[in-house]
Amino acid sequence: MSDSASDVVIAGAGPYGLSTAAHLQNLGLGVRIIGQPMRFWAENMPAGMYLKSEPFASSLGAPHRGMRFTDRHPDWRLGQPIPLDTFVAYGRWFAAVAIPGTENTEVVNVERGGGAGYTVTLSTGETIAARTVVAAVGVGPFAHIPDELAGLPSWLVSHSSAHHELGLFAGKEVAVVGAGQSALETAVLLADAGARPHVIARRAELDWNTVPEARRSLWKLARGGPRSGLGTGYRTWLWAEQPGLVRHLPEATRDRLVRETLPPAGSWWLRDRLDDRIRVSTGRRIAKVVEEEDGLALTTVDRTGRRLVTEVEHVIAATGFVPDVARLTMISPELRARVTTRHGAPVLSRDFESSLQGLYFAGLAAAPTFGPVMRFVHGADFAARRIAHHIIRRTPRRRPSAGRHAAVLEPDVR
Ligand SMILES: Cc1cc2nc3c(=O)[nH]c(=O)nc-3n(C[C@H](O)[C@H](O)[C@H](O)COP(=O)(O)OP(=O)(O)OC[C@H]3O[C@@H](n4cnc5c(N)ncnc54)[C@H](O)[C@@H]3O)c2cc1C
Incomplete structure (x- = not known):
C-alpha cells in the first residue's frame, strides 16, 4: 500500500x-x-x-x-x-x-x-x-571516466562533474583530460583558482568555435545556412529544430550524429583566457597510470609512439x-x-x-x-x-490547473 x-x-x-x-x-x-x-x-x-x-x-x-x-x-x-x-x-x-x-x-x-x-x-x-x-x-x-583512469581513488582521479569549487586544487598540479568546453573551461578556472592545470587531449589540436554574427548578409545566410539552437548550418538546423525527424534516420546515422555533431571545441570567449598559465599537450593518449605516494605518474603516447611521463597530484576527467x-x-x-x-x-x-x-x-x-x-x-x-x-x-482529464502563472501569462500557441 x-x-x-x-x-x-x-x-x-x-x-x-x-x-x-x-x-x-x-x-x-x-x-x-x-x-x-x-x-x-x-x-x-x-x-x-x-x-x-x-x-x-x-x-x-x-x-x-x-x-x-x-x-x-x-x-x-x-x-x-x-x-x-x-x-x-x-x-x-x-x-x-x-x-x-x-x-x-x-x-x-x-x-x-x-x-x-x-x-x-x-x-x-x-x-x-x-x-x-x-x-x-x-x-x-x-559521468564517463575512460578505462585507463577508472578504478583509481577519487582523491586522485575525479570526473569534472564532481566539482563545483575548484579552489581546493590551489597550488596543485592537475591534469585535465579532454578537449571540449568542459575541459578547457575547467583548466582556465583551475588556473584562476591558483592551481597548475595541464590539459591532455587526444585531438591533434584544440578547436574553437567562432564568434556568432548578429547580422548576416543574405549571401552569408544562403551559403552558411540558418542559425539554430545548436549553431549555424542547414544540417545543424535539422538536428536542432526537428528532433522528431531524427528519430526516423537509420540507427547508425543517429549514432554518428550524436557522436560527431558539435565535436569537442572551446567557446570563442574562452580562447584568450587559455593563456600560458595552462600547459596543453594535444595528440596524446593516456597509456599508463601509476599511483605514487603523493599523486600519479601519467604516461602519455603521441601518434609516433613517443612516450612522456607527467607527474600530477590529481586528474580531472572532463570526458563527458x-x-x-x-x-x-x-x-x-x-x-x-x-x-x-x-x-x-x-x-x-x-x-x-x-x-x-x-x-x-x-x-x-x-x-x-x-x-x-x-x-x-x-x-x-x-x-x-x-x-x-x-x-x-x-490519463483521465481533470479540470485544468489554475497555476500561479495563469493570470499573468498568455498561452503560447506555437
Ligand atoms: C559543464 C557543463 C556545461 C554545460 N553547458 C551547457 C550549455 O551551455 N548549454 C546547454 O544547453 N547544455 C549544457 N550542458 C548540458 C546540460 O547538462 C544539459 O543541457 C541539461 O542539464 C539537460 O537538462 P536535464 O534536465 O536533462 O539534466 P540536469 O540539468 O542534469 O537535471 C537533472 C536533475 O535530476 C536530478 N536527479 C538525478 N537523479 C535524481 C533522482 N534519483 N531523484 C531526483 N532527482 C534526481 C539531478 O540532481 C539534476 O538536478 C552542460 C553540461 C555540463 C556538464
Missing part, C-alpha cells in the same frame, strides 16, 4: 524535468516533481563557468509565453555568454512561477506497483503510487557522459532488465516512452533516439511537449 498517489512522478528538476512538469500541470494532471530545481547546475558545474549555448537557445519549455531566458533577460544579446549563476537563477525562477511545489528530495526506487502503474519511493521513505514515471535525471548518473540505463540505480533491477536498450540507452517511442508502458526518459538518455539536441537545454521544450501530450491522452 502506497502513502500517496499521483498521475505522474518526475524524477529530476533540471531543465527537462521542469519543462515537462510545466506542460503536464498546464494540462491539469497531478504531478509530483522530485528534486531540487537546477541542482546539477548549481552543484556539479564549476563556479565561475559561463554557458556555451546562446541566450536564445537556453530556455526551458513552457506552455505559456513569458518564460524563456530572453523573456526574463530581454537585453541579453547574441554572443553574450550567460554566467552559471544567472542561468541557475532563471531555472529556479521558472520553477517558482510555473510549477508550484517542487520537492527537495530524491527518488530512490521505482518498481512495478499494483495494476499498470509504478511504486516510487523517495529518500524521505514516502511511497507514491504513480501511473507514469518520467526519468529526467540528466547527465549526472552517466554516456547514457546507460544500467547506471540508473533508482530504477529497480527488475524494471531495468525489462527496459529495451541499445548500447545501454533506452529505445524510445516517438513520445519518449520506453518499452515499459508509462516509463519515459528525457534528456541525455533520449539523445540516441532524437539526436544531439537532447544533450542541450534547447531540446527540453520539444521533449516536454511530446511527453505531456502523450501522457494526457492516456
Whole structure:
C-alpha cells in the first residue's frame, strides 16, 4: 500500500524535468516533481563557468509565453555568454512561477506497483503510487571516466562533474583530460583558482568555435545556412529544430550524429583566457597510470609512439557522459532488465516512452533516439511537449490547473 498517489512522478528538476512538469500541470494532471530545481547546475558545474549555448537557445519549455531566458533577460544579446549563476537563477525562477511545489528530495526506487502503474519511493521513505514515471535525471548518473583512469581513488582521479569549487586544487598540479568546453573551461578556472592545470587531449589540436554574427548578409545566410539552437548550418538546423525527424534516420546515422555533431571545441570567449598559465599537450593518449605516494605518474603516447611521463597530484576527467540505463540505480533491477536498450540507452517511442508502458526518459538518455539536441537545454521544450501530450491522452482529464502563472501569462500557441 502506497502513502500517496499521483498521475505522474518526475524524477529530476533540471531543465527537462521542469519543462515537462510545466506542460503536464498546464494540462491539469497531478504531478509530483522530485528534486531540487537546477541542482546539477548549481552543484556539479564549476563556479565561475559561463554557458556555451546562446541566450536564445537556453530556455526551458513552457506552455505559456513569458518564460524563456530572453523573456526574463530581454537585453541579453547574441554572443553574450550567460554566467552559471544567472542561468541557475532563471531555472529556479521558472520553477517558482510555473510549477508550484517542487520537492527537495530524491527518488530512490521505482518498481512495478499494483495494476499498470509504478511504486516510487523517495529518500524521505514516502511511497507514491504513480501511473507514469518520467526519468529526467540528466547527465549526472552517466559521468564517463575512460578505462585507463577508472578504478583509481577519487582523491586522485575525479570526473569534472564532481566539482563545483575548484579552489581546493590551489597550488596543485592537475591534469585535465579532454578537449571540449568542459575541459578547457575547467583548466582556465583551475588556473584562476591558483592551481597548475595541464590539459591532455587526444585531438591533434584544440578547436574553437567562432564568434556568432548578429547580422548576416543574405549571401552569408544562403551559403552558411540558418542559425539554430545548436549553431549555424542547414544540417545543424535539422538536428536542432526537428528532433522528431531524427528519430526516423537509420540507427547508425543517429549514432554518428550524436557522436560527431558539435565535436569537442572551446567557446570563442574562452580562447584568450587559455593563456600560458595552462600547459596543453594535444595528440596524446593516456597509456599508463601509476599511483605514487603523493599523486600519479601519467604516461602519455603521441601518434609516433613517443612516450612522456607527467607527474600530477590529481586528474580531472572532463570526458563527458554516456547514457546507460544500467547506471540508473533508482530504477529497480527488475524494471531495468525489462527496459529495451541499445548500447545501454533506452529505445524510445516517438513520445519518449520506453518499452515499459508509462516509463519515459528525457534528456541525455533520449539523445540516441532524437539526436544531439537532447544533450542541450534547447531540446527540453520539444521533449516536454511530446511527453505531456502523450501522457494526457492516456490519463483521465481533470479540470485544468489554475497555476500561479495563469493570470499573468498568455498561452503560447506555437
Ligand atoms: C559543464 C557543463 C556545461 C554545460 N553547458 C551547457 C550549455 O551551455 N548549454 C546547454 O544547453 N547544455 C549544457 N550542458 C548540458 C546540460 O547538462 C544539459 O543541457 C541539461 O542539464 C539537460 O537538462 P536535464 O534536465 O536533462 O539534466 P540536469 O540539468 O542534469 O537535471 C537533472 C536533475 O535530476 C536530478 N536527479 C538525478 N537523479 C535524481 C533522482 N534519483 N531523484 C531526483 N532527482 C534526481 C539531478 O540532481 C539534476 O538536478 C552542460 C553540461 C555540463 C556538464
